[in-house]
Amino acid sequence: MRRIQPLERLSAADLPRFGGKTLALAELTRRGYKVPRSLAIPCDCYRDYLQATGLGGRLDMELGRKAFSQMRWEELWDAALRIRNLFLTTPLPPSLETEISTALDRHFPEQPLVIRSSAPGEDSATCSFAGLHDSFVNIRGRKEQLLAIRKVWASLWSDRALLYRQELGLKVADSSMAVLIQELIVGETSGVAFSVAPDNRRQLIVEAVRGLNQGLVDGSVEPDSWQIDRDSLRTVNYRAAHSSHKLVPQNGQVQLVPLRPAEQGPVLSDSDLAVVARQVLALEQDFSTPQDCEWTWRDGQLILLQARPVTTVPAEDDRLWYFNLHRSLTNLKQLQQRIETEIMPGMEEIAARFAQVELTNLSDAMLEEEVRQRLQQLHYWEETYRRDCIPMAHGIRLFGEFYNDALQPQDPFEFLELLRGGELRALVRNRRMADLASRWDGRTDSSSIAEIDELAAELGLLPDQLGRLLLQLTDQQQPQVSQHREDLEGAYRRHFNATEWPQAEEILAIGRASYRLRDDDNISLAQLQREVKRGEMEVRRRCRAGIKPEFARLLEELTDGKNGLRSPSPGGAKAGDRAVRARQLQGQPASAGLATAVARVIRSEQDLADFRRGEILVCDAIDPVMTFIVPLAAGIVERRGGMLIHGAIIAREYGIPCVSGIAGAADIINNGDLLTIDGYLGLVFFPATSGRLASSPQPHQLRKELDDAVRQ
Amino acid sequence: MDSLRQQINDLLSNQNLGVLATSAKGHPYTSLVGFVVTDQLDELLFATHRATRKFGYLQEDARVSLLIDTRSNQSADFREAVALSAVGTAREVPPEQQERLLQLFLARHPYLAEFVRSPGCALCLIKVQRYSLVQRFQDVLELDFDAPHSTP
Numbered sequence: 001m002r003r004i005q006p007l008e009r010l011s012a013a014d015l016p017r018f019g020g021k022t023l024a025l026a027e028l029t030r031r032g033y034k035v036p037r038s039l040a041i042p043c044d045c046y047r048d049y050l051q052a053t054g055l056g057g058r059l060d061m062e063l064g065r066k067a068f069s070q071m072r073w074e075e076l077w078d079a080a081l082r083i084r085n086l087f088l089t090t091p092l093p094p095s096l097e098t099e100i101s102t103a104l105d106r107h108f109p110e111q112p113l114v115i116r117s118s119a120p121g122e123d124s125a126t127c128s129f130a131g132l133h134d135s136f137v138n139i140r141g142r143k144e145q146l147l148a149i150r151k152v153w154a155s156l157w158s159d160r161a162l163l164y165r166q167e168l169g170l171k172v173a174d175s176s177m178a179v180l181i182q183e184l185i186v187g188e189t190s191g192v193a194f195s196v197a198p199d200n201r202r203q204l205i206v207e208a209v210r211g212l213n214q215g216l217v218d219g220s221v222e223p224d225s226w227q228i229d230r231d232s233l234r235t236v237n238y239r240a241a242h243s244s245h246k247l248v249p250q251n252g253q254v255q256l257v258p259l260r261p262a263e264q265g266p267v268l269s270d271s272d273l274a275v276v277a278r279q280v281l282a283l284e285q286d287f288s289t290p291q292d293c294e295w296t297w298r299d300g301q302l303i304l305l306q307a308r309p310v311t312t313v314p315a316e317d318d319r320l321w322y323f324n325l326h327r328s329l330t331n332l333k334q335l336q337q338r339i340e341t342e343i344m345p346g347m348e349e350i351a352a353r354f355a356q357v358e359l360t361n362l363s364d365a366m367l368e369e370e371v372r373q374r375l376q377q378l379h380y381w382e383e384t385y386r387r388d389c390i391p392m393a394h395g396i397r398l399f400g401e402f403y404n405d406a407l408q409p410q411d412p413f414e415f416l417e418l419l420r421g422g423e424l425r426a427l428v429r430n431r432r433m434a435d436l437a438s439r440w441d442g443r444t445d446s447s448s449i450a451e452i453d454e455l456a457a458e459l460g461l462l463p464d465q466l467g468r469l470l471l472q473l474t475d476q477q478q479p480q481v482s483q484h485r486e487d488l489e490g491a492y493r494r495h496f497n498a499t500e501w502p503q504a505e506e507i508l509a510i511g512r513a514s515y516r517l518r519d520d521d522n523i524s525l526a527q528l529q530r531e532v533k534r535g536e537m538e539v540r541r542r543c544r545a546g547i548k549p550e551f552a553r554l555l556e557e558l559t560d561g562k563n564g565l566r567s568p569s570p571g572g573a574k575a576g577d578r579a580v581r582a583r584q585l586q587g588q589p590a591s592a593g594l595a596t597a598v599a600r601v602i603r604s605e606q607d608l609a610d611f612r613r614g615e616i617l618v619c620d621a622i623d624p625v626m627t628f629i630v631p632l633a634a635g636i637v638e639r640r641g642g643m644l645i646h647g648a649i650i651a652r653e654y655g656i657p658c659v660s661g662i663a664g665a666a667d668i669i670n671n672g673d674l675l676t677i678d679g680y681l682g683l684v685f686f687p688a689t690s691g692r693l694a695s696s697p698q699p700h701q702l703r704k705e706l707d708d709a710v711r712q
Numbered sequence: 713m714d715s716l717r718q719q720i721n722d723l724l725s726n727q728n729l730g731v732l733a734t735s736a737k738g739h740p741y742t743s744l745v746g747f748v749v750t751d752q753l754d755e756l757l758f759a760t761h762r763a764t765r766k767f768g769y770l771q772e773d774a775r776v777s778l779l780i781d782t783r784s785n786q787s788a789d790f791r792e793a794v795a796l797s798a799v800g801t802a803r804e805v806p807p808e809q810q811e812r813l814l815q816l817f818l819a820r821h822p823y824l825a826e827f828v829r830s831p832g833c834a835l836c837l838i839k840v841q842r843y844s845l846v847q848r849f850q851d852v853l854e855l856d857f858d859a860p861h862s863t864p
Binding site: 057061584594596683 | 761764765768822823824825826827830831
């Protein structure tokens with residue numbers, strides 16, 4: 001019997017093999033609703049693929065690398081990217097390829113297709129995990145369609161799915177993914193409808209865009225929105241969107257195009273709106289529970305793309321913030337402009353203003369007011385950073401996925417090489433340091449002293465501390481220019497034809513901007529943080545001079561505000577028990593290379609001054625203000641994990657090995673520990689921790705013990 | 713192939729992991745390793761990082777033993793489990809044999825590809841001198857590759 005089936009052949013008993021999304025559409029078909037022609041690939045095919053290719057074992061290895069509870073979002077994304085690449089680079093076994101191709105030839109000889117995920121357990125009446133897995137729209141050509149099926153399978157392990165791994169019960173042995181293949185319906189208008197509004201049970205909601213519904217779902221097109229009375233179908237509230245574009249299939253992809261003059265005004269006519277509203281109420285009636293559906297109007301016909309029970313995700317679930325990190329290209333371009341023209345200059349301007357205030361001249365009351373103002377500004381800009389700057393990092397991910405999809409490299413992080421080499425502010429500052437080091441002769445009456453004072457203030461060091469560091473800098477510690485990068489860039493360019501290139505170029509540009517800003521925006525924020533710290537130091541100085549009860553509350557606030565951007569350190573890693581030692585630790589590979597050297601643990605900015613050339617830098621997280629130390633390091637070990645952390649970005653520029661994601665790194669490792677680090681695999685070894693072993697017993701002693709045992 | 717060779721071959725073909733014993737300065741040290749055997753049974757391959765203790769020990773003393781067994785952590789193991797100890801010397805695979813033996817190793821352990829191909833990893837070859845096969849608790853048979861009649 002054929003495993004790949006059209007919807008008409010499926011029944012409720014097929015749910016575990018075909019997933020909720022597919023079965024819901026099968027049920028709609030059975031009840032006479034108009035849905036796109038569809039074909040369903042069961043979970044068995046996914047399992048066969050994993051079994052026949054050995055991919056299951058590799059997935060187990062990848063997922064077993066580190067406890068998920070200790071991973072930050074950057075690490076989850078790294079893991080998901082590595083897994084995705086395993087699927088991209090592992091072809092279908094020939095028998096499975098033939099089976100799927102034959103079924104597709106039979107049902108969809110030539111048309112463009114939509115290839116959707118349909119994971120068992122994804123949509124049910126009790127839980128909804130919509131948006132965790134991927135779907136692909138307007139896929140043309142058999143080869144591309146077969147690849148899209150593997151990409152849908154890979155999305156069973158997407159970063160978002162990994163975040164919900166407990167609810168989904170994600171396990172290599174038990175989890176699987178069915179795939180729904182549909183004809184592409186290019187409607188004039190599309191949207192979603194909810195039979196019950198979340199905040200008013202007497203109303204329903206309709207949202208609509210022009211063009212493909214994907215524009216609404218992925219957030220690239222803002223929808224018109226109606227709240228409608230469920231009984232009278234009268235519009236209670238209408239909110240017009242400010243959309244100037246629609247998403248359409250074009251050149252084998254989907255693209256945003258400007259609306260024509262005739263397409264201005266409300267997206268739906270009153271009569272079309274009423275049909276959609278009646279449709280979603282009919283669905284609720286048929287399925288005996290509130291429904292949400294996706295629909296499209298084509299040639300005067302309303303077609304249902306999807307329907308499922310309305311479910312809510314608890315608003316307090318902080319993982320929702322992570323979903324907010326997935327941004328479209330359009331949104332990223334807006335973010336880039338905002339960060340470059342508003343946020344970074346804004347932070348720097350305010351920091352510069354604070355820097356001009358001579359704090360020692362202020363009265364206690366004025367000082368308190370001044371420090372409060374600084375704290376208030378810092379909170380505002382940290383929130384802005386969290387809202388706009390962190391999501392900008394998605395540009396790196398967007399490019400990474402685009403690059404891997406197109407070129408399918410063996411190394412899933414090869415794309416980072418193309419992002420390197422920009423004018424990172426940290427590198428510019430390091431060059432300034434190197435230049436200063438080459439001119440300074442170590443004398444305190446040198447003409448370079450003014451420059452040293454200025455740079456030391458910028459870095460938060462004392463001038464003599466900076467002086468000691470400068471004396472260690474040599475010409476060798478320069479960012480590495482890679483021939484490999486030019487080769488990769490050439491290959492990237494050649495991969496696309498003239499029609500495809502503008503988009504490829506645009507995504508590369510946003511990837512580069514994102515990579516550069518990931519470091520640069522932190523430097524701006526750090527200037528502000530330093531000014532708050534300067535205020536705090538003055539408050540503490542006055543407290544030391546005499547009791548100042550009025551400063552007590554302020555000092556509390558200053559302490560509360562600290563580490564606001566840092567992720568919590570995992571507990572239980574402290575090395576209190578001298579008998580327990582680490583011998584080897586596994587983290588994430590963040591910059592390739594091997595190094596053996598002694599460790600220097602950096603716990604505060606003051607520790608930086610003790611750093612010696614050739615040591616391995618060990619820290620909780622490399623702050624952008626610390627990156628000037630990187631050229632001196634033989635390697636880097638950091639608690640925070642992932643390829644996108646600042647330490648990793650700078651380490652790659654200098655070709656220094658870096659291992660990230662070592663839980664409790666700064667607690668487990670001590671100054672002077674001899675370490676070997678492997679930045680290819682993400683390993684840290686402590687070769688000197690073997691300790692002393694007991695000497696061998698003499699043969700006659702052994703003999704005596706045996707004799708004693710026999711006598712007893 | 714005689715029955716002992718056949719039995720050894722079956723055991724080595726069905727098991728993925730073995731316990732490698734190394735020693736240095738008179739102290740033994742054991743590690744769990746993934747292995748694969750070559751066609752003639754006289755060579756075993758395993759991979760390790762160069763920064764591990766076992767690799768350090770191998771640099772001091774090339775003599776090793778590898779235990780492969782069929783135990784399942786049940787009391788019946790005392791009767792039914794079969795244990796095979798290989799004794800020999802280990803060295804890093806020379807460059808001219810690297811690709812061929814790497815392919816052999818990866819055919820058995822494809823999920824170790826990233827590890828084995830990374831610069832910090834050493835693919836090692838044990839030249840086996842003798843196998844000791846223990847079954848039914850105390851029956852021990854040996855296959856000695858150094859003996860004049862041992863050529864397959």
